Amino acid sequence: MIEFKHLRTLQALRTTGSLAAAAAQLHQTQSALSHQFSDLEQRLGFRLFVRKSQPLRFTPQGEILLQLAEQVLPQIQQALQACHEPHQTTLRIAIECHSCIQWLTPALNNFRQSWPQVVMDFKSGVTFDPQPALQQGELDIVLTSDILPRSGLFYSPMFDFEVRLVLAPDHPLAQADKISPEDLANEVLMIYPVQRQRLDIWRHFLQPAGVSPALKSVDNTLLLIQMVSAGMGVAALPHWVVESFENQGLVVTKTPGEGLWSRLYAAVRDGEQRQPVLDAFIRSARQHACEHLPRVRDASLSGALLPQSQT
Numbered sequence: 001m002i003e004f005k006h007l008r009t010l011q012a013l014r015t016t017g018s019l020a021a022a023a024a025q026l027h028q029t030q031s032a033l034s035h036q037f038s039d040l041e042q043r044l045g046f047r048l049f050v051r052k053s054q055p056l057r058f059t060p061q062g063e064i065l066l067q068l069a070e071q072v073l074p075q076i077q078q079a080l081q082a083c084h085e086p087h088q089t090t091l092r093i094a095i096e097c098h099s100c101i102q103w104l105t106p107a108l109n110n111f112r113q114s115w116p117q118v119v120m121d122f123k124s125g126v127t128f129d130p131q132p133a134l135q136q137g138e139l140d141i142v143l144t145s146d147i148l149p150r151s152g153l154f155y156s157p158m159f160d161f162e163v164r165l166v167l168a169p170d171h172p173l174a175q176a177d178k179i180s181p182e183d184l185a186n187e188v189l190m191i192y193p194v195q196r197q198r199l200d201i202w203r204h205f206l207q208p209a210g211v212s213p214a215l216k217s218v219d220n221t222l223l224l225i226q227m228v229s230a231g232m233g234v235a236a237l238p239h240w241v242v243e244s245f246e247n248q249g250l251v252v253t254k255t256p257g258e259g260l261w262s263r264l265y266a267a268v269r270d271g272e273q274r275q276p277v278l279d280a281f282i283r284s285a286r287q288h289a290c291e292h293l294p295r296v297r298d299a300s301l302s303g304a305l306l307p308q309s310q311t
Helices: 004-016 019-025 030-044 060-084 098-114 130-135 200-209 221-229 239-247 276-292
Strands: 089-095 118-123 141-144 153-167 188-191 214-217 234-238 252-254 261-269 296-298
Touching: 004 019, 004 030, 004 060, 019 030, 089 098, 089 130, 089 276, 098 118, 098 221, 098 239, 098 276, 130 141, 130 153, 130 261, 141 276, 153 200, 153 221, 153 239, 153 276, 188 221, 188 234, 200 234, 221 234, 221 239, 234 239, 239 252, 261 276, 276 296
Parallel strands: 089 118, 089 141, 188 214
Antiparallel strands: 141 261, 153 234, 153 252, 153 261, 153 296
């Protein structure tokens, strides 16, 4: 029944001492302010001040409400000011992309420069399954290439990246003009320790052709590259991971078939995608990746965001 504007009006009336002066202070007409008081008094059932009194005199009920205004208004002002001030918050991030840490670390540093009040809590591990943890509220954002249907999560496209076949320099396929799935039938495919159905090389290149090479799990990118360089197998990795090693002559990369591209998403709980910190982080990380990684394309330009709450 008593609104914020009523308390401000009472305080202005006390400060100025007249209805006309209070109206001027509040940038209203005197008749509008008088009507506001009359309507409020009618709803309350009592008078708030004595009309035509010199100096203006409040009724006992008006004094009670004026005391309320003097207590509440400063608290409201402080609360509103606090809402506009930056507060320290924690952003809990995890990745399912094992090789993303290579570009994510400088991206995090770049984000901190604009959002110094945000504490970054980064979680990873080869046995850690982050998307269920995101669903349960243990994380705030997950970088992933996998979309879980009916998950209650919202997937914001980050960028598309090229996947390259990685070979030892002296591997017979290093001289091939084109790599077919059948070329890998007798190879050992070095992979991160994830289910093969989550591997782009498996889902989009090998499985459609009915080719099933032997798989060997390696949980460290550097070790995986070294094993490939030593001729112990082949691998399929994002271009940004292998570019520097290829420039050093440690490995050779080839295009599988007609080309293999994958997409990285930033997953958050559906309904939270417009929170300022989450939105700012996604935009900052996407921009950093697109400006600094080789052979990537901004995926936000190619389609709408993907809510998966009702897929």
